Amino acid sequence: MRIEVNGAGHNVTSPPLASLLTVLREEMDVTSVKAGCESGGCGACTVLIDGQPRRSCLTPVVTAVGSEVTTVEGLGTPDSPSAIQQSFIHHYAMQCGFCTPGLVVAATAYVNGGGSDDLDSVAEAISGHVCRCTGYNKILEAVAAAVKSSEFDLSSTAVDKNTVVIKTGGAV
């Protein structure tokens, strides 16, 4: 049994009904794919299978034979991040990072599939993902921005348009 992950072939030694998540993490060291709830509820294990977002924890590895599996490692590199990865950085759309790979993968499918920049539409698209840190707002902003642009300034981070800063005297 042989699967294609991020453009490279891999001979699977696990049984056919082993989860794709287990094979990616334990056999191939693709650790961006997170084992969260391992029951389809959190979205942290999401990968692209032929461009479609799929929960790798619920996917028997045998069903991925003949398909192209893509994880964040296949979307961009630290030196050359994809537009969505750039947008996540620019909008500070992450904190602890555990849910981030799954969200970047899902957002890639949404944007590549012609998704709109309407925030309600983005929220619907990523509603299968649980994030504990960010409060989602910056993730929604990052995905919406990636619909409109493919280049982001990585030397600065954006502040929300609904945020104001008021300075008082204090101890200065």
Add this chain to the structure above:
Amino acid sequence: MAVHRGRGIAAIEYPTGMNQNGDPSQAWIKVKPDGRIDVFSGTADIGNGAKTIQSQIVADTIGVPYEWVTFDNSNTDSSPVCTGTFASRATFVAGKAVLKAAREVQRKLLDVAAQEMEISPEDLEIEDGRVSVKGLPDEGMDVGEVAGAAVYGHGILVTGTGAQLNPYAAFTDPGTGEVDSPPHAAISYAGCVAEVEVDDVTGEVRVTKLTQSYDVGRAINPSLVEGQIQGGAIMGLGLGVLETSYPYYPSVEHRGSGFGSYYAPSPLDMPDLETIIIENPSEDGPYGAKGIGEMANNSQPAAIATAVYDAIGVWITELPITPEAVLKALDKKAAGEDQPRRDGKMVIFDEDLSVNTVGAGLQWTA
């Protein structure tokens, strides 16, 4: 049968770090021969941005670009002691340790530069990776040249250490833990206005908007501050209307065992968020900063509860405010057995406590 709208407000005050209890954080910094800066600090970054914030403090204090700073908190052998990342202390307490270490590094760099340039160190300043004579920006040398001269010319390692330790309090009553001194950290204040829609048929409470203001002292990185506030807001929303791990506490029976039975907020629960960051600098936080971590998810549940009262005229005094709780409260109201309001604590802004710190230490304005 209708959807009722309501609006409620809650305010909180919050200290930073482990008050009255020492609460040490330490850091050391060394300078490479090319002027690049290695920071060793024990502060774990759990997504709050501790590495980013402390690197910013070091870069700004020494006077070099942020990109020159490498922050190493990778293991407890190479890093000095840090009590930890909790109690909103990573910026306020650990930030002071790196700030002190950075000041020592800057002083030593200036000493080496002064010898190289045959000038008094008091007449020199460092900005954007360059040492120059005050008032004569063209006269000077790059920090990289200074660092190289230290290693290859003077035979010294440019390094700095910093440590923060708050005074220990004297307990006046060990039984209650009462102490004789005010808090050792500037008090932060915050307020939250929640707007809700309550369906009196299903009992569902939907939070439609959270308007929040936080006194953070100084927003060293506004985007990260905003991340703390927004993340805390949605956690507070979860505590207010969705989440309970032990419905029959302390029994672990019926504990939520997955996301089908434990309801963490999802993107579809998002309210509109409006954030007001108030910069009211404290006298000894690094660059005036206070803590903005734990306090970010405290005011929302109370604000939501007052908004529910505004909407349907019943006080819900236990969290979360589930549909079941709302419908039961409405039934009691219909039967004339209203749940009484629970008295809250009045938060009164204290200008002095908001900027002054009893703890010894550091005057960042100096």
